[in-house]
Amino acid sequence: MSESRFADLLERVMGLSAASIGPGAIERAVDARRRETGLRDGDAYWALLQASSAEVQQLIEAVVVPETWFFRNPQAFRAMERDVLGPRLRADPQAGARLLSLPCSTGEEAYTMxxxxxxxxxxxxxxxxxxxxxxxxxxxxxxAGCYGRNSFRGHELAFRDRYFDARPHGWAVRDEVRAPVRFAQGNIFAPGFMAQAGVFDVIFCRNMLIYFDIPRQKQAIAVLRRLLAPDGTLFVGHSEAGLMREEGFVSAGMAMAFAFRRAPEAAALRAPAGPTATVVPPPRASLRAPVAKRPAALRVIERVRPTRPETTRSIAKTLDLAALRRMADDGRVEEAERGAQTYIRENGASPDALLLLGLISDAAGQGKAAAHYYRKVLYLDPGNVEALGHLALLLRREGDHAGARLIDERMRRQDGRRN
Structure with missing residues (x-):
């Protein structure tokens, strides 16, 4: 059951690198599907895969484990509104803007946009x-647009009252949020993927490339380059920032947003957007495998202004933790970090202060420090879903897939108690 042929098949149809999700993940998915189909062994299931594109899709579904929530890594959404689209659309509402969420998972990212x-x-x-x-x-x-508590993490949840209606088993997205969003199944490696879709002003493609080997990464980036308007902005995950620079993109200079643009010479002339095209599902499979991530060795690429140590004490005294978090979102990362540390020294450790330090370390690629802070949060607040979610992602990124699964189970139990 652990034969490489199954991994090779998944890499061929969806670009998934087996190394990115751990040695046992594909084996478990194959075994689950084999038992579900009632077949006696791996050879029989392999034969079914060769004959049925529908079963290939079912295997993909078994491998994919979505892990997302609303306003995840809020710096990117804030930069999109404040620095990219907001000024243009407020000045000329008729100008319009086209955005792409790829992969969109269960929709939280697209609705957050x-x-x-x-x-x-x-x-x-x-x-x-x-x-x-x-x-x-x-x-x-x-x-369907109905979400449980696990999709709402952190303490700033006022948006839920504004844009969702309470239901017996969760919260339903209101029609005004649904209206501009269109969902479709699609495979970035399928021939002609979104060939008639034109270009997009903003693309969110966060934490997808890390699941591919180098040739597939280059292939996917070529598609993203084609879909991005010459003056458009591409948002990626922090583990992918170095890769974008290697592939000829330049930082958009938005602190902790991990936003990139084409090299200046490629953005001199904006291509026409063209008509919006319907994405036609390919015959075999389509695009996303969020289950694990490779270790992040990169540090924050957008440099921030340093803060003189003598000013840190006054920062911590005059700003609450919510303000320190907004400071980090605005790119004043070192100020926010020092302010949080001073806050802890003067007021004692709190889950919110430790979580802020964990998020800053995580965004800087300092995995050990981030895990240390997340675990401290959970010592003080065992049910903190934001710390649980970030720790699970971090463990996968560092190859601790068993530890990540334990955190996933803990989150599911926590979500069950809250619903």
């Missing part, structure tokens, strides 16, 4: 969002 723009006063008719994922199950959940 819409909410972030609406929060700044931009009307939904001024923009459109295409959202694409390999998992049909994820797309179905995104279209």
């Amino acid at each position: 819409a909410m972030a723009l609406m929060e700044s006063g931009i009307e939904p008719h001024s923009f459109s969002i295409e959202a694409v994922d390999i998992s049909q199950h994820a797309i179905d959940m995104a279209r």
Whole structure:
């Protein structure tokens, strides 16, 4: 059952590198599907895969484990609104903007893009969002638009009251948020993927490339380059920032947002957007495998202004933790870090202060420090879903897949107690 042929198949149809999700993940998925189909052994299941594109998709669904939530890594959404689209759309609402969420998972990212723009006063008719994922199950959940507590993490949840309606088993996205978002299944490696879609002003493609080997990464980046408008902005995960620089993109200079643009010579002339095209599902499979991440060796690439040590004490005294977190979002990372440390020295450790230090360390690629802070948060607040979520992602990124699964189970139990 652990034969490489199954891994080779998944790499061929969805680009998934087996090394990125741990040695046992594919074996467990294959075994689960074999038992589900009632077949006696791996050879029989392999034969079924050769004959059935539908079963290939079912195997993909078994491998894909979505892990996302609303306003995850909020710096990117804030930069999108404040520095990229907001000024243009407020000056000329008729100018319009096209956005792409790829992969979109169960829809939290795409809906967050819409909410972030609406929060700044931009009307939904001024923009459109295409959202694409390999998992049909994820797309179905995104279209249903009803979410449990695990999709709402952190303490700043006022947006939930503004854009969701309470339901017996969760919260349903309101129609005004749904209106500009269109979901479709699609495979970035399928021939002609979104060939008629034109270009996008903003693309969110966070934490997808880390699941591919180098040739597949280059292939996927070529597609992203084609889909990105010459003056557009591409947001990636912090573990992927170095790769984008290697592939000829330049930082957009938005602290902790990990935003990139084409090299200046490529952005001199904006290509026409062209008509919005429907994404036609490919015959075999489509695009997303969020289950694990390779270790992040990179540090924050957008440098921030240093703070003189003598000013740190006054910062911590005059700002609460929410303000320190906003300071980090604004790119004043070193000030926020020193302020949080001083806050802890003067007021004692608190889950919020430790979580802020964990997020700053995580974004800087300092995995050991981030894990240390996340675990301290959980010692003080065992049910802190934000710390649980970030720790699970960090463990996967560092190859501790067993530890990540334990955290996942803990989150599911926590979510069950809250619902």
